[in-house]
Amino acid sequence: MHRFLFSLSIALIASSPITAQKTNPEDVAFIKQLYNKALTESSAYPWLYDMCTKIGGRMSGSQQAADAVIYTKSMLDTIHLSNVYLQSCMVPHWVRNNSKDKEVNEHGRTGDDLTFMINSKTNISLDILSLGNSVGTGAKAIQAQVIEVDSFKQLEKLGSKVKGKIVFFNHPMDPTQINTFSAYGEAVSRRVYGASEAAKYGALAVVVRSMTNKLDDYPHTGVMIYKDSSLKIPAVAISTNGAEKLSELIKKYPESKLYYRTLCAMLPDVESYNVVGEIKGSEFPNEIITVGGHLDSWDPAQGAQDDGAGCMQSMGVLQLFAKMGYKPKHTIRCVLFMNEENGGAGGRKYAQEVLRKGEKQIVAIESDEGGFTPRGFSFEAEGAEGDARFASLEQKLLPYFEPYRLYFKKGGSGSDIGPLRDQKTLLIGFVPDSQRYFDYHHASTDTIEAVSKRELELGTAAMASLIYLLDKKGF
Numbered sequence: 001m002h003r004f005l006f007s008l009s010i011a012l013i014a015s016s017p018i019t020a021q022k023t024n025p026e027d028v029a030f031i032k033q034l035y036n037k038a039l040t041e042s043s044a045y046p047w048l049y050d051m052c053t054k055i056g057g058r059m060s061g062s063q064q065a066a067d068a069v070i071y072t073k074s075m076l077d078t079i080h081l082s083n084v085y086l087q088s089c090m091v092p093h094w095v096r097n098n099s100k101d102k103e104v105n106e107h108g109r110t111g112d113d114l115t116f117m118i119n120s121k122t123n124i125s126l127d128i129l130s131l132g133n134s135v136g137t138g139a140k141a142i143q144a145q146v147i148e149v150d151s152f153k154q155l156e157k158l159g160s161k162v163k164g165k166i167v168f169f170n171h172p173m174d175p176t177q178i179n180t181f182s183a184y185g186e187a188v189s190r191r192v193y194g195a196s197e198a199a200k201y202g203a204l205a206v207v208v209r210s211m212t213n214k215l216d217d218y219p220h221t222g223v224m225i226y227k228d229s230s231l232k233i234p235a236v237a238i239s240t241n242g243a244e245k246l247s248e249l250i251k252k253y254p255e256s257k258l259y260y261r262t263l264c265a266m267l268p269d270v271e272s273y274n275v276v277g278e279i280k281g282s283e284f285p286n287e288i289i290t291v292g293g294h295l296d297s298w299d300p301a302q303g304a305q306d307d308g309a310g311c312m313q314s315m316g317v318l319q320l321f322a323k324m325g326y327k328p329k330h331t332i333r334c335v336l337f338m339n340e341e342n343g344g345a346g347g348r349k350y351a352q353e354v355l356r357k358g359e360k361q362i363v364a365i366e367s368d369e370g371g372f373t374p375r376g377f378s379f380e381a382e383g384a385e386g387d388a389r390f391a392s393l394e395q396k397l398l399p400y401f402e403p404y405r406l407y408f409k410k411g412g413s414g415s416d417i418g419p420l421r422d423q424k425t426l427l428i429g430f431v432p433d434s435q436r437y438f439d440y441h442h443a444s445t446d447t448i449e450a451v452s453k454r455e456l457e458l459g460t461a462a463m464a465s466l467i468y469l470l471d472k473k474g475f
Ligand SMILES: [Zn+2]
Pocket: 294, 306, 307, 340, 368
């Protein structure tokens, strides 16, 4: 921006009636400069572009995840930080295609296969992805009748009627929820625990409708968890169009069978890493403010929104401070957590290391809701103490965000920073607009094309601004 226009805009912001008494002009100007630099000089988008197009999906334990560790560390090495290092952790190694089981089946397919068999001549194949951590059927497929249910309650009512059958959870995400994460939260137990619930009644496998409001042909994978390790049955996600189709077919041909073959498998754990970079604090080097996202992603796509965006924004925050020559009072640290998607090993390891090293983790911010237009921040606030801290932060810091139209709310933060909860850390979630997140989430559509460079940069600037204020003013 032209120098004159820049000073004029600062003057306008500083003298507006809303912010006049509540903000310090020097901080207002610094924040504007963080935004200016993020929108003109940030490397967040080119980094994301490279990681998405040259490495791609980064399942825990995969070669791509290992490549992403090396890539992001080498990029952090270019931005002149005090310290860049790797933090080792063991992670699960689940694979979608276990090569030992590859074999052409009677439908001429070599991979996973879900086919509704109307009669010996008419088969309808449906789009699926195995759910992460699921066992596969192996080369030997399951062929069984399929029963559709909406909920665990309905499953319980059917009880032993599902024995020897495949259970199809066909519950759409509620489109009337304005925050799409609320609709996801309400629906997702079917994906996570559906196999365990159905196995209790003797079901052979489950099919789960994808967690998205959008009707399309892309299945969305995601984690599933076995509650009882002795009752493991396979689980797949079906696309939303596929779910509508399967539901129609079941009504029309209730006696027909579903052919179900999946080749996924869980292999032994492997060593992986969190990637860490930091600018040492000048006054309180042992007091840490962390910003992070998770480096692993699901495999069908590039993991651009989930959560390449959050990683690059977090690296971008440190890059902005380095470019501004900012000397923080507290240590500002960027952490790219490994294994958020199917285990959370990186988040747990990070919290253990903070304790082991005797550091004081004062604040942690996570960006794991995509790189969409920033809306604000969500602060974890427990009890009267939490409420009072939130009220004070809102009064002191929110006026700085009025020009950028951001809000503060009480709520959740992020799953990687969750293990820090016991250490009384102030936990904050970055909140971007949620309307399109589940169009891409865990599906093959989550590619670099799904990310807007400008929206991504605005998120970097928003997080850097909040960290600057927390570092300078305390909380
Ligand atoms: Zn994520």
